[in-house]
Amino acid sequence: MGQLKKQFGQRVKSVRLAARITQERLADSVGVTIETISNIERGVYGPSFDTLEKLAAALDIPVHELFVF
Numbered sequence: 679m680g681q682l683k684k685q686f687g688q689r690v691k692s693v694r695l696a697a698r699i700t701q702e703r704l705a706d707s708v709g710v711t712i713e714t715i716s717n718i719e720r721g722v723y724g725p726s727f728d729t730l731e732k733l734a735a736a737l738d739i740p741v742h743e744l745f746v747f
């Protein structure tokens with residue numbers, strides 16, 4: 679696993695938890711499966727640009743905030 683994917687995933691999880699959003703709710707908002715959110719948060723793989731934009735919108739933050747590690 680790449681370090682960037684792990685850091686990014688930890689950041690997504692941190693923001694999600696701070697917003698008190700479940701993986702299920704985030705997955706529904708983004709239009710992906712819970713497994714996809716789990717894989718992103720664990721750093722298994724990074725999201726596409728489209729998914730990245732949807733993640734930021736669902737978490738109500740600018741995209742660049744997801745890269746503040």
